[in-house]
Amino acid sequence: MIFKKFNIENKKARDLIPQAITVLALLSVIIYFATNAQINMGNRGISFGFGFLNQEASFDITFSMIEYDGSHSYGRAFLVGLLNTILVSVIGIFFATIMGVVVGISRLSDNYLIAKVAEWYVEIFRNIPLILQIFFWYFAALRALPLPENGISFYDISFLTIKGWYVPKFIWTNFNIFLLSVIAAFIAIYFINSYATKQREQFGKQLPTTTISLATLIILPLITFLLLGVSLTFEYPVLKQLSPTVFTYAGGVSIIPELIALALALSMYTATFIAENVRAGILGVGKGQKEAAASIGLNKNQILKLVVMPQALRIIIPPTTNQYLNLTKNSSLAAAIAYPDIVLVFAGTALMQTGRAIEIISITMLTYLTLSISISIFMNWYNKKMAIKEK
Amino acid sequence: MNLIAKPSKDNIKTYVPVGLSLVSLSILDVFVYAFFNFNLMGFLPSQLSYFLPLILGFIGFYLIRIEFSGVRSLDVLNKNINSNNFNALLTLFTIFIIIKSIPPMLDWFILEANFVGNSKDDCTGDGACWVFIKVWFNRFMYGLYPDAEQWRINTAFLILFAVVGVSFFVSEKLKKYFILFLVFVFPFLGIKLISGGSFGLEYVESAAWGGLSLTFIISAFAILFCFPIGVILALGRRSSLPAIKYISIGFIELWRGVPLITVLFMSAVMFPMFLPDGTFIDKLIRVLIAITLFEAAYMAEVVRGGLQALPKGQYEAAKSLGMGYWRMNALIILPQALKLVIPGIANTLLALVKDTPLIFVVGLMELAGMIGLAKTNPKWLGMAMEGYVFAGLVFWVICYAMSRYSQNLEKKLSTER
Structure with a gap:
């Protein structure tokens, strides 16, 4: 309506005005903030820059997958935090997917009880804030576990205690050869599958691809054990007395309770959303598709594998990837229970020590942003690839 | 055989x-x-x-x-x-x-639980110590808000419920004014009542606010502001003007790409650096801005879904009636688009309510934060289970009611096509 007053007939010029106003407003806000930031940093005697990443961090991190202690740099601390974030996200995604698929299929079960239980699982865990679930597992449930000296033992090789879960450590010899054999197995499976697809499409022959693939995956690594000198031994955790009243476990790997609580809460929470996606996906495949498949003589498993799943997956995968992304972002709640993820280590401890708020928050946000954007680019590519090609 | x-x-x-x-x-x-x-x-x-x-x-x-x-x-x-x-x-x-x-559940919740008493020593059973909730209930609801002034929070919420209740029974014409009052007048009246400082009311600083009432206050304000901002961002993203379109896209993707906790960190430690020296913005307001902008980005994507789902004919019909951009959107496009995405809007608002406990990052304590405070009180150690089960129940009731309400609304508003 404002633009009517100008009575500009030329559309180009008319479009220019609101755009120019927006850009100018944005620029002035940015300049205002930047000048203030410069003055404030000048007052505190700090200058903008990322040189601090090479300085000695001089703080310890309770849980690290790579070698780290106080003498390493802030950059290294960032890496430790990032790896911990990735670790908990991968664990969470793994279990959330399994649970989500099971619950989603259960919701469609013709068994009334199972369907109801699954429905209530979704309703309960979806409607409680994730942070409360994390607090519940960490402060209430895991704190009720016994002390190391009477830890819950699983056949004496693994112990669950209040201080964490002690599991055997894998000690490999010639791990590289084993890894190569696994990679080789996957490559072989890829070729077997493409060969089977060709056979099916050209001659209508069905090959037992699942059995062959599984056999390859087992046999190839097994050969390395028998012939190529790969071996695997376990180092079991053993109870050790530190002082008359304090016990701990030596050897093995200790999974800290923060990680357990976080992975548990993340996967149980995200599983409810994945379950809903799976359910919607399966329901989204028209009844006619199943009937048509049955009428050309496919059996129940073939219908599921060849007709229902390919179509359902097309509906399931995009929102599920979104949930994976949410899980990764939600893993930042780790800071609440002191699991040393990127937010706690970097945006917490490192920020307190250096006072470089702008640089550190920007790096943290950029890290998450990179993660999100790369996943959405991948998703767009995948969607395009999977979209129904109509002729 | x-x-x-x-x-x-x-x-x-x-x-x-x-x-x-x-x-x-x-x-x-x-x-x-x-x-x-x-x-x-x-x-x-x-x-x-x-x-x-x-x-x-x-x-x-x-x-x-x-x-x-x-x-x-x-x-x-x-x-x-x-x-x-x-x-x-x-x-x-x-x-x-x-x-x-x-x-075991029955034992813990009821049979072995303790309901009477005033201190931890009264909890003799093996079950839950509900005395903890009873003693701290006031704090869980109002935070550190002074006891003598709590009637103000109660009054604010009573007025809200009364107005909402009455608005169900009045005619359509009057209903409009009720909604206008609720959206444009009441929030500021309510906040004035709770914060005080004028009309002879004692000033209560926002650091003392807390508990479940703070959850409601933050959710209500964030919902109120994130909705219009989200709609504007969605329209911006669909705009034909490149500058506005790309700024909107950048803004939306920036917020959607980062976790809320880092946004709150930013509002706590980085934002003050961007203001002139000596300017102080209340913690609560900073948090509110952060949550609002964050959720507005999600809201924008939901609304965009609705806008994209509308057939082109609707736009063309509106234009052929001689409507301008804003009238077309306000009268033709948005009413239909928003109706289409009610489930998405409800999910975003639900996520917003579930995200409020995160304000512990900046030191504000709503329900979950107050429980964290109470369970570390030396006199009440070991009460984490009771506290978090209680908070979980409260949040579950709120969120479940919201999701049910949205499902009903969806059914009620769905028009046959």
Whole structure:
């Protein structure tokens, strides 16, 4: 309506005005903030820059997958935090997917009880804030576990205690050869599958691809054990007395309770959303598709594998990837229970020590942003690839 | 190998009673063992008596699985929980697990729990110490807000409920004014009432606010502001003007790409650096801005979904009536687009409510934060379970009610196409 007053007939010029106003407003806000930031940093005697990443961090991190202690740099601390974030996200995604698929299929079960239980699982865990679930597992449930000296033992090789879960450590010899054999197995499976697809499409022959693939995956690594000198031994955790009243476990790997609580809460929470996606996906495949498949003589498993799943997956995968992304972002709640993820280590401890708020928050946000954007680019590519090609 | 005939309509007279009694026996055994700790089949070897209920139940279910038995209730039972061997096993497992988990839950929540008393010492049972919730209830609801002034929060919420309640009964014409009041007048009136500082009300600083009432205040304000911003961002993203379009896209993707906790960190430690030296913006307001912008980005994506789903004809029809951009959107496009995405909007608002506990990052304490504070009180150590179960229940009731309401709204507003 404002633009009517100008009575500009030329559309180009008319479009220019609101755009120019927006850009100018944005620029002035940015300049205002930047000048203030410069003055404030000048007052505190700090200058903008990322040189601090090479300085000695001089703080310890309770849980690290790579070698780290106080003498390493802030950059290294960032890496430790990032790896911990990735670790908990991968664990969470793994279990959330399994649970989500099971619950989603259960919701469609013709068994009334199972369907109801699954429905209530979704309703309960979806409607409680994730942070409360994390607090519940960490402060209430895991704190009720016994002390190391009477830890819950699983056949004496693994112990669950209040201080964490002690599991055997894998000690490999010639791990590289084993890894190569696994990679080789996957490559072989890829070729077997493409060969089977060709056979099916050209001659209508069905090959037992699942059995062959599984056999390859087992046999190839097994050969390395028998012939190529790969071996695997376990180092079991053993109870050790530190002082008359304090016990701990030596050897093995200790999974800290923060990680357990976080992975548990993340996967149980995200599983409810994945379950809903799976359910919607399966329901989204028209009844006619199943009937048509049955009428050309496919059996129940073939219908599921060849007709229902390919179509359902097309509906399931995009929102599920979104949930994976949410899980990764939600893993930042780790800071609440002191699991040393990127937010706690970097945006917490490192920020307190250096006072470089702008640089550190920007790096943290950029890290998450990179993660999100790369996943959405991948998703767009995948969607395009999977979209129904109509002729 | 035809010792037992396959269950069919011919032997229904013998099989069904036997099968039903076997199933009942197996459930009874588990029930008695779970509730009274008495093993009915204790005389059997321990391994056998452990699995016997499962075996008995399984045989029982096999015997009563008679197709087209002609007995309606039996058919319904078979169809729903006993359609094949696998389903029968699943049914048994589910029933057993439910029965097994009832007694410990019942004990913890009610039978062994303590309800009366004023201190931790009054909690003598093995169950929950609800005394903890009772004693701290006031704090859980109002935070550190002074006791004498709590009537102000109550009044604000009472007015809200009263106005909402009355608005259900007045005519459509008056309803409009009620909604206008609720959206444009009440929030600021309410916040003035709670913060005080004028009209003879004592000033209460926002750091003292907390508990469940803070959850409501933050959710309400964030919802109020994030909705219009989200709509504008969505329109911006669909705009044909490149500068506005790309700025909107950048803004939306920036917020959607980062976790809320880092946004809150930013509002706490980085934002003050961007303001002139000496300017101080209240913590609560900073948090509110952060949450609002964050959720607005999600809202924008939901609204965009609705805008994209509208057929092009709607835009063309509006334009052919001579409507301008804003009138077209306000009168034709948005009412339809928003109706399409009610579930998405409800989910975003639900996420917003569930995100409010995160404000602990900047030191504000709503319900979950207050429980964190109470459980570290030296006099009340070891009360985490009670606290978080209580908070979980409260949030669950709120969120479940919201999701149910949105489902009803969706049904009510859905128009046949």
